[in-house]
Structure formats: structure tokens, C-alpha cells
Amino acid sequence: MSDKYQGFASSPIGKILVKNLGLPNPTALERYSEGDPLVQGTVLVGGTGRLAESLPGLLDLIGAPSTTDVSAGDTKPLKGIVFDASGITDSTQLVALRDFFTPVLRSLAPCARVVVLGTPPEQTKGGERVAQRALEGFTRSLGKEIGRGGTVQLVYVADGQEAAVTSTLAFLLSPKSAYVSGQVVRIGAHGKATTTTVEDWTKPLAGKIALVTGASRGIGEAIARVLHRDGATVVGVDVPQAANELQGLMNELDGDWIALDITSKDAPQRIAHHLKTQHGGVDVVVHNAGITRDRKLANMAPGDKGDRWTSVLAVNLTAPELITRELLDAGVVNKGGSIVGVASIAGIAGNVGQTNYAASKAGVIGLVDSFADELKDGITINAVAPGFIITQMTAAVPFATREVGQRLNAMAQGGLPVDVAETIAWYANPASSAVNGNVVRVCGQMMLGA
DSSP states (O other): OOOHHHHHHTSHHHHHHHHHHTOOOOOOOOOOOTTSOSOOSOEEEEEOSTTGGGHHHHHHHTTOOEEOOTTGGGTSOEEEEEEEOTTOOSGGGGHHHHHHHTTTGGGEEEEEEEEEEEOOGGGOOHHHHHHHHHHHHHHHHHHHHSOTTOEEEEEEEOTTOGGGGHHHHHHHTSGGGTTOOSEEEEESTTSOOOOOOOSOTTOTTTTOEEEEESOSSHHHHHHHHHHHHTTOEEEEEEOGGGHHHHHHHHHHTTOEEEEOOTTSTTHHHHHHHHHHHHHSSEEEEEEOOOOOOOOOGGGOOTTOTTOHHHHHHIIIIIHHHHHHHHHHHTTOEEEEEEEEEEOOTHHHHOOTTOHHHHHHHHHHHHHHHHHHTTOOTTOEEEEEEEOSBOSHHHHTSOHHHHHHHHHSBTTSSOBOHHHHHHHHHHHHSGGGTTBOSOEEEESSOBSSOO
């Protein structure tokens, strides 16, 4: 699916109208292609916190050229900035943000990446807690100012987890995070994690087994393709009606497939048995399958056609919860495994006519909150919350609603299924073992509710 407005805005006539009428002017986002370097340009490193000294070495691990020379952008645009703000211990020191960023922002290349590092406020006290919490307002606002396809993120790194930030920097500084901006990521927020190294950053999932529900099309297909690209053997799950598409995709990816309704009573046991007997376990579990049955609550009578409430909750929330519990109880999830739920911006901000859907997707976030502290053996659980993603399903949305959905974000455009898939692949990366209990919105930084 293409964004017709974006195509118009980049045409000769469109450029004139956009400029003269002050219309949204979405920048064509850079996205990762297999074989590309993770960072194509120089990253400026600044700050005086506890991570500053190690940052050049960490960036070198992912092949990102770095400099501490603030004048570097005078000769060639900077592709990224990493600023260590963990050394800011009271509100008066926040002026360091202005002093560092103001002179260099105009030196940023299009689709630049900015990452601010801090200490989780809940791990600090007094003035330091105040100052560290202030970083959220700074990064979210800068994300809405930066423009030209740029992104801004805040990463809170727990004390002792400094070496665990590499995979997150690799994701947030690369085109893989094209549609992720204004987000807050916590590393090491749920106990100490063993830092896992990755020998090949192009194939971090080599030798891993990944389960993806709803895998036959749309976002699920993109997830399967990206995990396969990163080296995983994908086991796709979808309803029997989609078996032909599912089998075709899995054959293309040299994967495996299970055709079943995840809401059936024995689905958790059947999935667990298949993974255990055919693959010896699973390393990545992605709960992507989901449905919508929209209607205002006043018109959503019990027993209506398709039972809108019950069916949506069953597919989107109850099934992932039961499958997760079965896989864990049966010991099917391997040590260091990753569980990822697909929530939605609707579960955070709500949406007219989607009380059922929003409840189910907020429940996915609750699933992350519930499991994050009880998981053992280095297993993690996180969620993505997509905003307006351009798919065949959203193409059927009425024009006016679709345009609002695509434009009401800092990037003035909709995302692509691959944007959700890349975020999930970051969670699944073994080097993300300290990334646990997070919910990251893949929404281009929506202006409301994000």
C-alpha cells in the first residue's frame, strides 16, 4: 500500500502547494535493507555521565563511526547523536541539554537519530530523581521539533547495566527504528540481566526458533520475514482458512507452520507439543494474531453477530495469555527466550467504537506488566504498540479517517508493517536480554496519546 498524499507532496506542483499552504510535508523515511551498515554516517557523542566513556567502544561494536568533536557537523551532516545525561543530578544542570544540543541540531542529516541516556528515576532520589524525570519531556518535545524524518528517544539504563545498551543503540541509531520516536526505553528495570554478546549483528537469531501467530499476511508476514532475515527458523501459526497462504510463506522462508484457531480449547497444548517435539523448544514467541469488530459500546449487544466483545477479547488477549502460560509451564521457552505481545496505540489512548479492541490491547500491556517480574532463566517479555500502519486492512478505512490517522504524528505519515517487525526483532535479539517489561509505540510519535 502506498501513501498517495506523500507522493503528491513530493511532486513539483505538490511542493509548491505544501510550502504556500503550510500543509504537512512528510519526509521519505530511510529503512534498513539487508546488507546495509546499521549506521550510515557519523554519530556525535556527548555528556559526562557514567556511560560517556564507554560509548565510543559500544558504537564501534555495531560499526557506527563516532566522534566527540562538536564541530564535526560543520563539514558533513551528522547521522546521529548520543548524549549521556546520567550525570545530571539536579534541575539546574538540565541547562547542559540546551548547551549541547542547540549548536548541533542544524548539523543533523535527514532521518537522523538522537538518543539521550539517563538513569531510571525510580532508582534515584531527591533532586536527581527530579532531573532524570525531566528528560522525558525534553526528548518527547525534541522528537516533535526535529523534523526531516528524524527521531528522538530516551533510554534509561539501570546502574550496572551499562554494557547491555549495545543492541538498543544498534536499533535506535539505525533505519530499523524509522517509525519509532519519542519513546522511553528501560534497560535493566526488572532485575539484573546477564549481558549476552552477539557474534554476527546481521544474523543475531541464527539457530533460534521463532513462533509467530497470525503469520500469513500483513504485519505477521513482515515479522516472519524479518526474523528469518535475522537467522531464525520461523514457525508460523494462523487459522485453517489461511493455511494455503501460511504454508506458501513458510515454504519460502524454510520455516514450519501450524494451522489452528488459537482460541480453541486445546490450542496452547497443541502449540507447545509441536514446538517441543519438532524443534526442541522455542526462543522467540510473537503474539501477533488479532482481529477488530468495531462498534460503539451502546450498540454492542450481548450475542450480536460475531459476538464482537467476546471474539475480540478471546483472540487478542485471552489466547496470548493462555499460550504464554502453557509454554512457560511446560518448559518450552528456552533460556534467554523472548516473548513479545502486539498491543496498539488504541490500548493506550482509546478509540471511538473500539472499547473491545482497546480493552484487549491494553490487556496485552497488562500481560507484560504481569509477567515481567516473574520470568526466570533470562526470559524477557515486552510489547509493541503500533499506531497507523499502512496495510490492506487500513486501506479500507474511510478516506478522511485514514488521512487523520496518517498525518496526526510527528512524521506526518503512516508506518509500514516492517516498522513493527524491526522493533520486535530488536526485542528478540539475544543481546537485548536486559530489555524487559517495555512497551514501545511504533507510531511516528502520535501527537495525542503517545
